[in-house]
Amino acid sequence: MSVLTASELRREPSRARWSIEEETEVGILVRDLSKHFGSFRAVDNVSFAVPAGQLVALLGPSGSGKSTILRIIAGLDSADGGGVELTGEDATALPVQRRGVGFVFQHYALFRHMTVRQNIAFGLEVQKLPRPDVAERVDELLELIQMSGYAGRYPSQLSGGQRQRVALARALAPRPKVLLLDEPFGALDARVRDELRSWLRRLHDEVQVTSLFVTHDQQEAFEVADQVIVLRGGRVEQMGPPQELYERPASPFVAEFLGTVNVLRDRSRGGVAVLDNGAVVPHSTTEADGLVSVYVRPHDLDVDRHRNGHPCWPGKVRRLVPLGGHVRLEVELPDGTDVLVQLGRDRHADLALVPGDDVFVTPRALKVFLAAEPTASDYVI
Numbered sequence: 001m002s003v004l005t006a007s008e009l010r011r012e013p014s015r016a017r018w019s020i021e022e023e024t025e026v027g028i029l030v031r032d033l034s035k036h037f038g039s040f041r042a043v044d045n046v047s048f049a050v051p052a053g054q055l056v057a058l059l060g061p062s063g064s065g066k067s068t069i070l071r072i073i074a075g076l077d078s079a080d081g082g083g084v085e086l087t088g089e090d091a092t093a094l095p096v097q098r099r100g101v102g103f104v105f106q107h108y109a110l111f112r113h114m115t116v117r118q119n120i121a122f123g124l125e126v127q128k129l130p131r132p133d134v135a136e137r138v139d140e141l142l143e144l145i146q147m148s149g150y151a152g153r154y155p156s157q158l159s160g161g162q163r164q165r166v167a168l169a170r171a172l173a174p175r176p177k178v179l180l181l182d183e184p185f186g187a188l189d190a191r192v193r194d195e196l197r198s199w200l201r202r203l204h205d206e207v208q209v210t211s212l213f214v215t216h217d218q219q220e221a222f223e224v225a226d227q228v229i230v231l232r233g234g235r236v237e238q239m240g241p242p243q244e245l246y247e248r249p250a251s252p253f254v255a256e257f258l259g260t261v262n263v264l265r266d267r268s269r270g271g272v273a274v275l276d277n278g279a280v281v282p283h284s285t286t287e288a289d290g291l292v293s294v295y296v297r298p299h300d301l302d303v304d305r306h307r308n309g310h311p312c313w314p315g316k317v318r319r320l321v322p323l324g325g326h327v328r329l330e331v332e333l334p335d336g337t338d339v340l341v342q343l344g345r346d347r348h349a350d351l352a353l354v355p356g357d358d359v360f361v362t363p364r365a366l367k368v369f370l371a372a373e374p375t376a377s378d379y380v381i
């Protein structure tokens with residue numbers, strides 16, 4: 001499975017579907033989708049494919065176009081250009097009720113005057129299924145969401161997390177071709193969110209319906225999804241399995257959006273990232289003659305009291321913050337830049353550092369981007 005970079009996608013949007021293997025069945029295919037609100041381009045030539053049976057996250061900051069894309073796939077909004085295929089069929093012109101999509105939205109409330117059972121049965125009754133079949137399917141779903149004892153309750157008698165579980169059962173009841181989830185846990189508190197994430201992942205493994213999950217929370221996307229599509233300003237910035245995006249971000253935006261990262265600007269020139277006692281030459285930027293930025297995750301840095309033979313930066317410990325399983329170290333480099341280092345508890349105990357100590361910071365892995373262009377090259381020490 002290959003990961004497409006933002007520039008590859010911009011050059012050849014049709015290649016988006018090849019981010020999955022060619023023989024893979026496609027659950028959702030979005031092709032060259034565009035949407036304007038007045039002169040504002042909310043969705044700009046977006047293409048991607050969700051393999052059948054996978055759970056894929058659409059991840060991006062507020063306003064990046066996530067909900068608009070989801071609404072267009074659902075048929076709740078129309079695109080200015082491009083198309084949508086659902087399980088191989090062109091759905092671009094189909095009305096919402098004929099698309100076979102189930103959706104769960106953050107504020108897509110349950111029917112207040114209906115019990116849990118009636119809410120889940122709603123879509124099946126619209127389809128005019130025989131009563132015994134409806135009852136059987138509702139029981140099956142109540143069991144799936146582990147709420148068999150709650151069938152007679154009204155939404156006001158449920159917690160927020162339970163309501164969203166019922167909303168999911170209601171969406172799944174008519175056996176949709178695809179499931180669309182728009183920040184379904186957005187209104188819940190952090191602990192319940194956490195529980196529901198792992199619950200949703202387990203549930204998805206069981207029902208395996210092709211699902212697209214909108215979130216602005218990187219942690220949520222990584223915990224839940226098989227693949228992640230990162231959006232920025234209405235465009236796809238990068239897509240691929242979470243670990244690949246994390247380890248090989250295609251642009252500074254992706255690197256910064258996917259977790260804490262130290263950015264050391266202007267420390268390198270002409271494609272040569274210069275460390276204190278060694279020069280690193282990133283292979284794909286050697287031709288370039290310009291400024292680059294070095295990106296290093298806190299857990300990819302180590303510190304030592306002495307030079308250890310590896311390329312390193314000298315620095316001074318400013319602060320130590322114990323964070324349970326690890327310690328966050330703030331180290332000031334000679335030019336005044338602060339870097340964050342994540343140290344394991346044992347390593348921290350060995351070093352016994354205190355603020356003011358002189359240290360040497362060694363990157364185990366780093367990423368170099370040309371300052372002007374999102375071209376990346378890996379360098380692992």
Ligand SMILES: Nc1ncnc2c1ncn2[C@@H]1O[C@H](COP(=O)(O)OP(=O)(O)OP(=O)(O)O)[C@@H](O)[C@H]1O
Pocket residue numbers: 037042060061062063064065066067068069216
């Ligand atoms: N009906 C509308 N009329 C005008 N502008 C709109 C409309 N719907 C969305 N937009 C704009 O389009 C852009 C994308 O909106 P969208 O809701 O898709 O973003 P999002 O990534 O889902 O954001 P959030 O995480 O905040 O929900 C935003 O700038 C938004 O203001």
